[in-house]
Amino acid sequence: MASSLYERRLKHFLISLTSLIVLTIFAFTLSLSVGSSMLDPVKIFQATFLKPLGYTVEGSVEIIASLRLSRALAALFCGASLALAGLLMQTITRNPLADPYIFGLSSTALAAVALGILLVPNLVVHKIWLIAISFFGAMSGYALTLTLSKLSGGSSIAMVLAGIAVASLFGGISHVLLYLVQQITRTPYVHLLLGSASTVLWGDLQFLVFPTIFLLALILALFKPLNVYLYGDEYAKQLGFNPTSTRNVASLMAALLTAITIAFIGIVGFIGLVAPHIARFLIGSDHRFSAPITALVGALVTLIADVLVKLISMLARGIGELPLGVVTSIIGAPFLAYLLVKRMKG
Amino acid sequence: MKIVVEKLEVWYDSTPALRSASFEISEGEMVFVIGPNGSGKSTLLKTIASIVRPKAGAVYLDGKVLSRLSPRDLGKLIAYIDPHLSRSIPTTVLDFLLTARYPHQSALSFSTPRQDLDIVEDVSKWLNISHLLDRRLDQLSSGELQRVLLARAFVQRPKVLLLDEPSAFLDLKYRLEVLDYVKKSVKASKIACLAAVHDLYLASLYADKVIVLNNGEIIAAGRGEDVLREDLIERVYRVKVSLLSINGRRVAIPLEPIKEAHYGGLT
Numbered sequence: 001m002a003s004s005l006y007e008r009r010l011k012h013f014l015i016s017l018t019s020l021i022v023l024t025i026f027a028f029t030l031s032l033s034v035g036s037s038m039l040d041p042v043k044i045f046q047a048t049f050l051k052p053l054g055y056t057v058e059g060s061v062e063i064i065a066s067l068r069l070s071r072a073l074a075a076l077f078c079g080a081s082l083a084l085a086g087l088l089m090q091t092i093t094r095n096p097l098a099d100p101y102i103f104g105l106s107s108t109a110l111a112a113v114a115l116g117i118l119l120v121p122n123l124v125v126h127k128i129w130l131i132a133i134s135f136f137g138a139m140s141g142y143a144l145t146l147t148l149s150k151l152s153g154g155s156s157i158a159m160v161l162a163g164i165a166v167a168s169l170f171g172g173i174s175h176v177l178l179y180l181v182q183q184i185t186r187t188p189y190v191h192l193l194l195g196s197a198s199t200v201l202w203g204d205l206q207f208l209v210f211p212t213i214f215l216l217a218l219i220l221a222l223f224k225p226l227n228v229y230l231y232g233d234e235y236a237k238q239l240g241f242n243p244t245s246t247r248n249v250a251s252l253m254a255a256l257l258t259a260i261t262i263a264f265i266g267i268v269g270f271i272g273l274v275a276p277h278i279a280r281f282l283i284g285s286d287h288r289f290s291a292p293i294t295a296l297v298g299a300l301v302t303l304i305a306d307v308l309v310k311l312i313s314m315l316a317r318g319i320g321e322l323p324l325g326v327v328t329s330i331i332g333a334p335f336l337a338y339l340l341v342k343r344m345k346g
Numbered sequence: 347m348k349i350v351v352e353k354l355e356v357w358y359d360s361t362p363a364l365r366s367a368s369f370e371i372s373e374g375e376m377v378f379v380i381g382p383n384g385s386g387k388s389t390l391l392k393t394i395a396s397i398v399r400p401k402a403g404a405v406y407l408d409g410k411v412l413s414r415l416s417p418r419d420l421g422k423l424i425a426y427i428d429p430h431l432s433r434s435i436p437t438t439v440l441d442f443l444l445t446a447r448y449p450h451q452s453a454l455s456f457s458t459p460r461q462d463l464d465i466v467e468d469v470s471k472w473l474n475i476s477h478l479l480d481r482r483l484d485q486l487s488s489g490e491l492q493r494v495l496l497a498r499a500f501v502q503r504p505k506v507l508l509l510d511e512p513s514a515f516l517d518l519k520y521r522l523e524v525l526d527y528v529k530k531s532v533k534a535s536k537i538a539c540l541a542a543v544h545d546l547y548l549a550s551l552y553a554d555k556v557i558v559l560n561n562g563e564i565i566a567a568g569r570g571e572d573v574l575r576e577d578l579i580e581r582v583y584r585v586k587v588s589l590l591s592i593n594g595r596r597v598a599i600p601l602e603p604i605k606e607a608h609y610g611g612l613t
Contacts, residue, residue, distance in 0.1 A: 001476045002467040005440055006458060094434045156434065220456075224448045231442065232432040238395050239502075240421025240449050285437040288456070 083298020086272025099273035104166030112137025114177035194323030270332020381559035395426035421449030488515035
């Protein structure tokens, strides 16, 4: 019974993994082909994925695809890293409603980034410093939310309310700061506030791609302490794990993952909340399985949202692009509502 | 494994929870702690489980001081059944039971060994929870959860078993079945078992030794027949009891609370 169940779980995992990878490749190809000049997705697929096999396509397709590559990769990895941040936060707070956006990390990170750019405009070209500032902001936001929720009793609802308070305060502050910042960056400030993958530079991508992959590997390596942590501090302790250090390490990782996405594409809400739930629904809560699936779901949803952003901007010519965060909110908010209703009832 | 507890003293902030507690549990012995609410039963278990630090005194496992053992070794040796389990993130019973094998696996191992699944299967068959393995932990009834918690302890294959209210939420048949299984495993695997219970009849049925705690102090310890005396139970629990002799064992039946003079306002 136990072993057959476990084998079934493994099978589910492999099926989910392959189908998600296929879907992500599909969305990725779509993302490269959608834009002001529409390209044939088949040719794009050949140009990007089958190149080592000797496929060649006409030069213009390859050039346009490579121009769009950094944006697609940014959406892909930001989605993955936001989703993983959400997974870690739900685990360490043992609260299924946790998410970097709801807990205020995103807003404080963004406020820190905006303040940094405002004080030292040069920072815009030094992504690594921007990430560091964003990390500092995310950590302070997390500390603030936790302190506030502890003062108000520490229940999961108190945590969410504390997060909302922090998020709205620093959301407002970052509005003001970014309003001033747009003079420096010359990009509409709503894009920084609500996310956009369109401004990511190829050379900066290394600071997004490698940390995300590294942190995913780290979550997988820490799957035992994380799994045990779910059942409570005392449970973890008596199996020989240290819940406090698990919490500290995982919080740092979550803040870093959030900070990276904020520094790259701004605030994109709800991915961190939705992706872990979908992953858990598919293959359960064992972090060994849920972490890769969560990352893939986050990547997929963000890529699709980014494709939608591009499509909408093409339909409404000349107005410019919608922020990415708006699209993910429209997808994610109904899901949050569903979770709340289900939780309150059950 | 043999446990020796020596002059254990535990304080929560400035209130004493356990005062100078000393006793021994030998291999394969099942010792029951009884006492009213707040008498220090859980504190005693948690201190042996290394969750609570004693202010003075020491616990020895086979002659080794408990506080010198690494957390990993503790995880291999001691299973403490904590009824307070966080279940807010949904997980399955199988996930939960498999975590109990972690202390035995090497720190960097990634796959689940076949042998661990066999242990889970074996234990769940005995405790009649095989059909629950793919259920969500947060959707179990209290009785089902209690059996899953016990199963977790046995999946861990410990040498010291600490049970806090193992019979809570179980119906009469399961109470006896589960404790039969506990007793058999304790004897077979030479486990030292300490259980805190409220049901005195379970103590008289299963205990090799009974320890009576009151206000953090051990006021009696010994074989059930010697300890479960009318006057002692009445003094500790403040209830009138009647002792029946059934199959050569003395079973305490609570009759009515003793009316306290200084609470007399109500009566």
